[in-house]
Amino acid sequence: MAAVLRVPGEDELPQGPRRRFALDVYDLYKKARRPTLDAIVATFAEIQEDLRGTASKETARRILVGKTVPRRWETAEALIEALAHLAEVDLDWRDDPEGQTSRERLQDRWDWALETLPNHEEPSSNYNHWYAPTWTTKAEAKARAAERAEQEAQERYRRANFSSGWESGAPF
Template identity: 40%
Template sequence: MPQMLRMPSKADLPDGTRRDFVAELFIHFKEAGRPTPARIAATTSSMQDPLPVSRETIRRLLKGQTISTWERVDAVLRALCHIGGQDPDRRRWPESDNWNDDDATTCRERLRHLLNDDIDGVEPENAPASVSPARSNSGWGGTRTPPPQDDPWATTPKLAPTTPTAGGYSDEPPF
């Protein structure tokens, strides 16, 4: 028996724009009765204005392992809404802690907004540390040890000392 798709845990998909997007998509997935990715894929091919989406792409979208173009995400949303007997252009349901009677955002608009947030932005607290790759001395896989980060002279190449000293380097700054 195939394993049932579940909302990814926070360990698998941490808080952030991707998790928000997947959580919104999962609401429609659950409303549709948790159809198999194969059924969703078949529905994307047979709807009015079809845009076939593979079952693997659908599975990866629901697990938060990939993002896709809006056209494909919209096709998945329309398929889920079709299966669940819902209208993707209906007014988005109110949330208990953030309800606003004047908010006329539709389910489709909300999902598109979350997709764009995921594509465009990474919250500073979730951004990975920037690490530059090690450079090769030979160009064939040999790597050099990066200089210590707290050494202010590390980026300046050490030249041969002008006067011999016990340590082999001059105490004079290189400028």
């Protein structure tokens, strides 16, 4: 039986950019219902044409438990993409208060984690804003997009049919 993957405590992985990146990736892992490492590697093969990189089973494990931050974004993105595929999460949905997609937010966190050595102060840039991830499933993204399209169509109809006469003072 495979060991359960857990993010280490703050004594092993202190607060800071590396922990934030690890926690975000781990949160996506939980959203995917904690797949086995073999399932994650199988997903790499399944979605290979969509990936620009890949990761070994050991690399995936080390990223998930916060032991490493990959040097190449393509490696981190492969794991993130595989987990998102398993969780049916849309990484390109703009879902945070600053209008970033989940992919952009994770890439920023990866970049920050890679540039910041453990136990160093956090930079004073926009990276100080930390939002808990809100993973939007592909079905939710599709429903929201359809809802927006419907609202926009209703607004266009309303403007075309009801705003030209009475607002200008013309009789009905």
